[in-house]
Amino acid sequence: MSVARHWRETPGRYNLVGTKCGNCGRIYFPRRSICPECRRASFGKMEQYMLKDHGTVFTYSVVHEASADNNNLKPYAIAMIRMDDGVLVTGQLVDVDLDKVEIGMPVRAVLRKLGDESHIATINYGYKFVPKDK
């Protein structure tokens, strides 16, 4: 993917910046330009909202067959995290013993290097999750 395609999404990828609907107060991640509940009534009222960086593991899997960009990481844990703000976010779980991952485990978001696109001279960064006390 092009550099610009990555750069456009850096607030979300680096800082978990999503959106809050100014009409109903619902929080969305990643950013949306309208609220799916309020639709027209939310237009022009969507505000930037930075998620709190803590949450718990909602579900997870250990990936053994990865895409080319993540091949050097396998096996690795992927998880859906229930963030303290209520929304779900999908990301990798790192700095963790793969046998110790479990549903309900408290985690926090950190900024790490994402999949390797070195073939187009791009290094991408984004959130991953680590056990809360790490």
Next chain:
Amino acid sequence: MREVAIIGVGITKFGELWDASFRDLGIEAGLKAMNDANLTGSEVDGMFIGNMSSGSFIAQHHISALIADYSGMASQNVPSTRVEAAGASGGVAFRQAVMAVASGMHDIVVVGGAEKMTDVSDEAANSILDSATDQQWEAMFGATFPSLYAMIARRFMHEKIATREEIASMAVNSHAHGALNPDAQFRKAITLDTVLRSSMVSDPLTVFDCAPISDGAAAVVLCPLDAAKKYTDRPIKVTASAQASDTLALFQRNDITTFGATAAAAKRAYSSAKIKAEDISVAEVHDHFTIEGIMALQDLGLFKKGEAGKAVKDGQAAIGGKVAVNTSGGLKARGNPIGATGVAQIVEITKQLRGDADKRQVKDARYGLAHNSGGTGSTVVVSIMEAL
């Protein structure tokens, strides 16, 4: 609205077909279907083609024109439209054709579905399949397509909706049926142990929980029901074809143990067919992953939530069980050339309702259902066919 009938079906063998090109496959299925409908070709006035990703798999876009051209339809300038909805491409193409005939815009429509997946490496094919997820917020962050279903399976087990063994039994059921289908990619029955002990793809799902990479094509011919007897003495009625959408990314949903789009499409289909789930005797459900098939059986109302896994394990989805599920072998054993799959399901249901299914024939089936899903249930089509 006019009532619509299926008057012809055609399908290629599914598998790693090194000697067949995309256009070879598309034409073979189309010609078989036209031949089955006793058409010369001059009657056809519309075409719809389901295809997920020819641009990535064979670097060829505009396959609607390609198929029209090589099937001899370009010489009479038949309009041809390619439809993409990831895994649901074939089902959506079918539904577009049903609407075209029902509305009166077209009279004789050929629906094709085709995918040529083995001209790229398995790794490249898997990356193309990952693009059915949210590329920017799932795949980019390390989620593979199987891993999303693995995370659904984990929730199923955690919430005690189905056990690991019950989930795996979906593959045993599909393989048992695939062994009876001469066109299937895998024609070998397997045991629960085969599924549980094969190599891990994304924990807890193994290779045998996942449908293979396949080449293949399928086609059906539609016309108004009141004209169907001109072409065949065994028309099958399309009683309903309903479609629904959901969020692209799985993490945008609160509950991942049900697919809202499957439930919505099923509700619309039963309502338009004026039947209940209990009236279905044979069903082709989208089992790209075992867990997806188990979940579909619940969301379609064929089994209650929390009971589908046990029912499949107990043989209730086998031929002769409560409802015969994936008599073709399903995506798992028949094979899953993505764009062809939704059309192949219609072919199988038509064969069953005509009584043409040979060793895998379900007795006295009146209603058959096809469930075709794209991504993580982001687009779903449920179609119901009726024997007359």
